[in-house]
Amino acid sequence: MIKDIPTHLDFEKVGLQCISKAFEMLYKVGNRYAEIVEEDSINDEVTEEIFWTHNTITVRTSLIVLFQGIEYLMKGKITEQSALLLIENNRTDWPSLPEKKDKNFDEMQTISGENLLSVFCAINPLQLNLGDFVKQFEELRLKRNKLVHSTGVETLDYKYVVEKTLFFLSEFYSKDRWVGLFREMFTSEPTFGYWDADVEGAYFYRILNFVEASLTKGQINKFLNYDIKARRYLCPECTYWLNKHEHNGPKPKWGFLKPNTPDSTILDCLICGKEYSIERKDCKCKSCKGNVINSDNIEDLCLSCYNEEE
Template sequence: MLTTIPQPDDYKNVGIECLIQAYKGIYTVDNSEMRPGVDRGDIWKYHEIVLRTSIVLIHQGIELLLKSEVARKSPLLLIDQKRGEWKTLPNSGDESFTDLYTIAGNDLLRTFYACIQAGSISENFVAHFEDIRVKRNKIVHSIGGEEISPEDVLKLILWTFTYLLGQDSFWESVLDKFYNHPGHDVGDMELEFEEIQQYIHIAYLEGILGRGELNNHFKIDLKSRRYHCPDCSARDGVLVRGDGTVEEYPSGKWAFLSPNAPDSTGLECLVCREYFEIERKDCVPTEGEPCKGNVIYLDEPGDTDEDTGEVYEEDSYICLSCMRDQSTETKQVPTE
């Protein structure tokens, strides 16, 4: 009989890991290797092997994700050996599935499409896979290939996730990889302010690829109005940069109305993945320039005597457009 037959998630988990490692290689160079006065193009010429390795990892990740989907029908469809060679008859002994050859390339692609519902993924995926296969073969078989930029490789990674696993899948995989770090269990100080790392990741992607390209890979419309998250944008803390400057964190706005409508009373944060109820009323900041925001959050509930109804402390609200206090006790309407 055949033993150690794999499960779909065995392939899927390793496939996602290949893609995440391809991304991390590029992200690490762009965020750790750049030096003042050195051209980014020169840095990437020096690290060209990182881009080539990422292409190989993307190709491997795709094949594993395709195998995962085929395995949902039956892992036996992946075996690339004649049935007459299978040790499955009585008294033929056992053979481990891991010792068998499995299908790859065009055979795997055709088998994959035979196992999924017609039209369930974009027709563009076939051309996407072929493009990566050609690039990978040039790298593996000739140790060369066409010039490719880190932006190009990042797009290949994101589109692989989106084609095969759907919108949001790339970002969810990045977040899960971080939040599941075992260092969180022991209070690793370097991981204490974990959300800042995710703000850096998402800001990096938008800065490198542009909002329009990044928008293809999220269900939330990244082109819509953004707000501070009342949770991870409101925590105390600072980010100390390499040049010694200090910045309060997180500084980006990555919370969006859910649904995106003028009367929506829900807000969803892309970073911490929390949902918040909000009120729609005009912001009247206590100081500084006027704010046109109208997304207000109850930051701290007040204190009221349950018996007499006397208010000891009023509710505390903040505007998620400017993060300024909306307290009625200290309200000073800005003058023109």
């Protein structure tokens, strides 16, 4: 018999780990450059393009690991039916008859690439628009094969890898799955919270900013439940902790009205992933036209200006 057959959860776990790691590699490069630019105006001499070109190998590795992660997610979905569908070996070579010696699943040959795609599409476990999925998968697969089997893709933009990451996560889950996944990645670092979990957590905005800088607004809107072009707000908690840490530069605004209507009473902050109750009344500050007010911690706190214009 075949022993130690993995479950769909085993595949999913390692798939999401790969996808998170692929993204993290890019984020670390992009964030490092953003930090240097914030600390010191170097962009004239060392452009973003030069910085990324120097880190080409990271972008290549990221694409390879992303593809690996997507294959794992596909294998997970197929395994919900049966992991045996993943086995490449001839049926006559399976260790299934009584006189044959047992084998572990990981000793069997398993399908990948085009064969994996065929089985995945035969089941279509997510009821996807297969035309689009196959097109995107094949494009990524061919790029990955060039990277692995020859000297690689001539121009590989990190933005392409970010966009594909969000695309495939939205195909397998929901359109905004990346926000929660990357927040889990960010807060599960072993050293997270060692200093101050509230302040450190508020720095998740760096990941959101990186994604925003990598994609167009139109692209982001495909992977978000809110309109990125709509008005955005500060957070009663995240902004407080960033202020406490004397965070310099523009305050990140990742709060969206839920729903985005004039009588909305909920603000959803993508940094902390929490919802806050709001009232619609005018800010007292002279130059501020804000009218989204929270009073959880501070009476009549304006989430447009944080009462800092007073």
